[in-house]
Amino acid sequence: MRVRMTTTAMVGALVLLTGCGAADMTKQASPFANAQGAKTLTLSVQSWVGAQANVAVAQYLLEHKLGYRVDTVQVDEIPAWDALSQGRVDAILEDWGHPDQEKRYVDDKKTIARGGDLGVTGHIGWYVPTYLVERHPDITDWKNLDRYASLFRTAESGGKGQLMDGSPSYVTNDKALVENLKLDYQVVFAGSEAAQITQIRQFAKEKKPFLTYWYAPQWLFKKVPMTEVKLPAYKEGCDADPAKVACGYPHTPLQKYLNADFAKDGGKAAAFLKKFRWTTEDQNEVSLMIADQKLTPEQAAKKWVDSHASTWKAWLS
Amino acid sequence: MATVTVPSPRLALPAFLKHQATRKLLLLALAAAILVPSANARWSSGTWPHALTVDLTEPLTSTSDWIVDNRDSHPLFLYFFGYVSNGVVLSVRAVYLLLLGAGWAGVTAAGALIAWRVAGARLALGTAAAFLACGLLGMWVPTMQTLALMVVAVLTSVVVGALLGLAGGLSERLDRALRPVLDTMQVLPAFAYLLPVVLVFGIGVPAAVLATVVYAAPPMARLTALGLRGADKEVLEAVESLGATARQRLLTARIPLARKELLLGLNQTIMMALGMAVIASVIGAGGLGDRVYQALASVDVGAALAAGIPIVLLAVVLDRVTAAAGHESDAPARWTAWAYAGAAAVAVALAGRLAGRLDWPGAWTVTIAAPVNEAVGWMTDHLYSGVPVVGGTADWAGHFTTWVLDPVRDGLQGLPWWAVLLLVAAIAWPIGTWRTALTAVLALAATGVLGVWEPSLDTLSQVLAAVAVTLVLGFATGIAAARNDRFERLLRPVLDVFQTLPQFVYLIPVVALFGVGRAPAVAAAVVYALPAVVRITAQGLRQVDPAAMESARSLGATGTQQLRQVQLPLARPALLLAVNQGVVLVLAVVIIGGLVGGGALGYDAVFGLAQGDLATGLVAGAAIVCLGLMLDRVTQPTERRAKKGA
Numbered sequence: 001m002r003v004r005m006t007t008t009a010m011v012g013a014l015v016l017l018t019g020c021g022a023a024d025m026t027k028q029a030s031p032f033a034n035a036q037g038a039k040t041l042t043l044s045v046q047s048w049v050g051a052q053a054n055v056a057v058a059q060y061l062l063e064h065k066l067g068y069r070v071d072t073v074q075v076d077e078i079p080a081w082d083a084l085s086q087g088r089v090d091a092i093l094e095d096w097g098h099p100d101q102e103k104r105y106v107d108d109k110k111t112i113a114r115g116g117d118l119g120v121t122g123h124i125g126w127y128v129p130t131y132l133v134e135r136h137p138d139i140t141d142w143k144n145l146d147r148y149a150s151l152f153r154t155a156e157s158g159g160k161g162q163l164m165d166g167s168p169s170y171v172t173n174d175k176a177l178v179e180n181l182k183l184d185y186q187v188v189f190a191g192s193e194a195a196q197i198t199q200i201r202q203f204a205k206e207k208k209p210f211l212t213y214w215y216a217p218q219w220l221f222k223k224v225p226m227t228e229v230k231l232p233a234y235k236e237g238c239d240a241d242p243a244k245v246a247c248g249y250p251h252t253p254l255q256k257y258l259n260a261d262f263a264k265d266g267g268k269a270a271a272f273l274k275k276f277r278w279t280t281e282d283q284n285e286v287s288l289m290i291a292d293q294k295l296t297p298e299q300a301a302k303k304w305v306d307s308h309a310s311t312w313k314a315w316l317s
Numbered sequence: 318m319a320t321v322t323v324p325s326p327r328l329a330l331p332a333f334l335k336h337q338a339t340r341k342l343l344l345l346a347l348a349a350a351i352l353v354p355s356a357n358a359r360w361s362s363g364t365w366p367h368a369l370t371v372d373l374t375e376p377l378t379s380t381s382d383w384i385v386d387n388r389d390s391h392p393l394f395l396y397f398f399g400y401v402s403n404g405v406v407l408s409v410r411a412v413y414l415l416l417l418g419a420g421w422a423g424v425t426a427a428g429a430l431i432a433w434r435v436a437g438a439r440l441a442l443g444t445a446a447a448f449l450a451c452g453l454l455g456m457w458v459p460t461m462q463t464l465a466l467m468v469v470a471v472l473t474s475v476v477v478g479a480l481l482g483l484a485g486g487l488s489e490r491l492d493r494a495l496r497p498v499l500d501t502m503q504v505l506p507a508f509a510y511l512l513p514v515v516l517v518f519g520i521g522v523p524a525a526v527l528a529t530v531v532y533a534a535p536p537m538a539r540l541t542a543l544g545l546r547g548a549d550k551e552v553l554e555a556v557e558s559l560g561a562t563a564r565q566r567l568l569t570a571r572i573p574l575a576r577k578e579l580l581l582g583l584n585q586t587i588m589m590a591l592g593m594a595v596i597a598s599v600i601g602a603g604g605l606g607d608r609v610y611q612a613l614a615s616v617d618v619g620a621a622l623a624a625g626i627p628i629v630l631l632a633v634v635l636d637r638v639t640a641a642a643g644h645e646s647d648a649p650a651r652w653t654a655w656a657y658a659g660a661a662a663v664a665v666a667l668a669g670r671l672a673g674r675l676d677w678p679g680a681w682t683v684t685i686a687a688p689v690n691e692a693v694g695w696m697t698d699h700l701y702s703g704v705p706v707v708g709g710t711a712d713w714a715g716h717f718t719t720w721v722l723d724p725v726r727d728g729l730q731g732l733p734w735w736a737v738l739l740l741v742a743a744i745a746w747p748i749g750t751w752r753t754a755l756t757a758v759l760a761l762a763a764t765g766v767l768g769v770w771e772p773s774l775d776t777l778s779q780v781l782a783a784v785a786v787t788l789v790l791g792f793a794t795g796i797a798a799a800r801n802d803r804f805e806r807l808l809r810p811v812l813d814v815f816q817t818l819p820q821f822v823y824l825i826p827v828v829a830l831f832g833v834g835r836a837p838a839v840a841a842a843v844v845y846a847l848p849a850v851v852r853i854t855a856q857g858l859r860q861v862d863p864a865a866m867e868s869a870r871s872l873g874a875t876g877t878q879q880l881r882q883v884q885l886p887l888a889r890p891a892l893l894l895a896v897n898q899g900v901v902l903v904l905a906v907v908i909i910g911g912l913v914g915g916g917a918l919g920y921d922a923v924f925g926l927a928q929g930d931l932a933t934g935l936v937a938g939a940a941i942v943c944l945g946l947m948l949d950r951v952t953q954p955t956e957r958r959a960k961k962g963a
Contacts, residue, residue, distance in 0.1 A: 031410035083520035169927030
């Protein structure tokens with residue numbers, strides 16, 4: 001009896017504590033937000049370094065010029081959309097195009113608002129190292145790939161050539177492409193971008209041949225020059241049916257998205273994030289500092305901010 | 318050979334065991350002779366027959382859509398999950414604000430004083446040093462976030478675990494019902510159930526805390542039940558004769574008598590929860606785990622290590638302090654000393670506050686990233702390939718893949734499905750009972766029914782290879798440690814570090830050494846599982862009855878003879894436990910190996926999580942659980958006859 005009463009009391013206390021009535025799961029910030037009276041916002045960082053660069057610079061300016069405290073959370077792309085709709089994070093600064101999510105959250109539920117162009121255009125493709133192209137100039141056309149399959153063989157590729165794909169969170173049609181273009185290749189998933197980069201650098205150190213799924217803009221091109229392999233040209237809608245894809249990837253102007261409530265009531269921070277817009281070169285500069293020179297994201301952001309005042313002043317006005 | 322002190326009576330009767338095992342195998346052969354032809358006639362394909370699969374894609378996808386569409390409006394979420402979620406957020410926030418409010422000086426002082434009261438001056442110094450090191454590494458705020466998360470997760474796990482344990486300890490029937498549930502919870506690799514939790518609670522702290530509770534509550538439940546059952550009968554009778562009611566007996570006798578087990582349960586729960594701290598970062602838990610995960614993204618081992626060290630330090634400190642609390646004799650609590658300690662902590666916190674030194678001073682940090690990265694870079698530059706005579710690590714990885722992993726995988730996948738099931742039964746039955754054998758067979762069959770037979774066998778081949786390597790290395794090191802005290806002392810901190818270091822920290826060096834593929838996944842699993850195997854082996858060998866050793870020595874046995882004929886046979890239960898733990902731990906990491914090219918079920922689980930694809934992720938997760946159950950049963954000799962009630 002006593003036990004039941006304590007349970008009731010605890011549930012009652014919880015109800016009081018959380019405000020009576022329904023608990024809205026769309027309005028739950030991180031428990032670490034707004035600690036010690038500081039204005040806090042939470043940015044989602046994706047696992048690639050370009051996304052880290054965006055967030056580092058935005059975070060630096062928000063903290064040093066606008067007086068916010070910024071939390072960052074690393075989340076994969078699709079879960080990040082979900083987190084954004086629930087208000088667990090306030091903004092995604094670099095989205096590579098997720099039509100399903102856009103329809104669900106932006107158009108239907110209206111819990112996420114568009115934040116405009118990031119200013120950077122992204123492109124996915126298949127790449128080989130440039131030193132390999134110097135040895136075999138015709139390797140850059142998909143039609144010739146089969147002749148070179150034996151060059152790309154590894155312990156994991158089962159007698160075929162290895163096409164290395166990266167993180168499971170990335171947009172890829174490669175398995176279907178290999179099948180539909182009837183290539184003598186096996187897609188091997190590195191499982192994370194970190195593993196993929198590490199492997200690419202090991203190959204490059206020994207000038208070994210490799211064929212990999214990769215994307216631009218990316219800082220690694222500065223360290224390991226790579227050339228894109230020409231796939232059948234992309235046409236609007238040619239990738240509509242995932243099973244029948246037989247074309248390359250589009251060029252995507254990368255987008256920003258904000259939590260709808262934050263976009264409305266986020267004050268200076270929301271206004272700033274909407275105006276945030278820079279170039280591929282800017283992003284690569286910061287990315288290279290983080291990933292290759294091993295500066296912390298904050299140091300890298302400071303370096304960039306110190307030398308590009310004219311660019312970011314416009315975002316604050 | 319005097320085997321009086323050996324717990325299991327079966328060891329003394331190898332002939333009987335052999336006889337029984339033969340009988341079981343004969344029975345199995347008979348059953349196979351009847352069943353296989355008919356199964357083969359109906360579904361002739363070698364691989365799992367399509368007719369026996371159930372496709373869950375459709376229902377799982379629609380469930381997932383339903384949850385996302387109704388999460389903001391359905392009463393189930395508004396009035397139940399929403400409250401749970403809010404409750405978690407509020408409590409974590411409360412603890413976090415308290416920690417921030419106490420400031421770094423206050424937290425360090427409080428930690429040290431608690432350690433002093435519970436475990437003495439040496440551990441107090443160690444605790445203070447550990448907290449200061451977290452600050453020095455520039456990780457103060459993330460450490461506090463992780464600590465806040467841990468406090469809430471551990472408290473919840475302890476409450477949940479203790480309630481389950483209480484039920485199991487007091488009622489035989491509940492205990493029987495609970496045991497398989499707890500078994501399953503413990504064998505479940507954490508990665509497998511992150512996705513459903515995320516779907517309901519969304520990314521972030523609530524999901525992370527709840528996933529941690531699922532993972533960390535079972536040891537508390539088990540040990541509570543064990544402690545309550547193990548209470549001294551005479552004391553209980555004495556209390557009863559004094560006319561105490563059932564509740565009084567529980568509160569004044571059984572629970573205090575179970576103190577040691579309860580504290581061991583707390584200790585285990587804390588360790589499991591910390592192990593989860595990093596995995597939970599994949600679903601946005603924040604704190605130290607998130608720092609490790611973010612560093613991984615920029616391939617920065619040094620930064621990952623800087624965030625990983627505080628986790629190791631927290632784990633070691635909490636382990637030692639709670640373990641010391643368990644050993645402490647039942648001296649009456651001296652409240653005055655506690656009061657002084659509390660007052661001192663408050664005073665330090667206030668002093669810090671007045672001095673305006675709440676945040677860790679930015680200037681007091683040491684960066685270890687650069688030298689660590691240089692060391693890793695040197696290692697991979699010089700070991701990856703072209704090492705004279707032995708060849709580079711990349712060559713080893715290649716050979717290991719072609720000569721070990723490929724044959725095992727192709728062998729398993731090439732066998733007819735019923736042959737694989739028979740094989741499992743033939744291994745499990747002689748070791749255990751017909752129940753364990755049946756569970757193992759059904760668990761493996763379930764992966765076929767789920768439609769992931771081939772990837773499951775792929776994962777299984779990786780687990781088998783990793784377990785083999787782990788056991789060879791682990792037994793060798795464990796034997797060396799048991800025979801040499803100095804070596805064991807040197808080994809202890811190394812084992813501590815490897816047991817608590819987040820796996821994400823060494824994923825990148827492993828790829829840099831072994832390339833992308835299944836080989837690095839196996840290597841990472843070996844690193845993770847090795848310490849437990851070494852520890853259990855060494856402990857088992859050391860606990861062998863000294864009298865038996867003495868008599869062997871007096872008969873003039875050499876060191877090797879002693880080891881082979883006395884120590885190893887007598888330590889058999891410990892060695893089997895080492896095998897079992899090795900298997901479970903390896904499975905947990907082979908899944909994470911999906912992040913470095915391990916493929917198979919691990920990749921599917923990661924894919925499901927990354928793409929929010931419940932159908933792929935949950936099926937892979939369920940298959941992992943089934944594999945875990947199967948491997949656990951196959952390697953777990955039944956102890957039902959040997960000891961009751963555990």
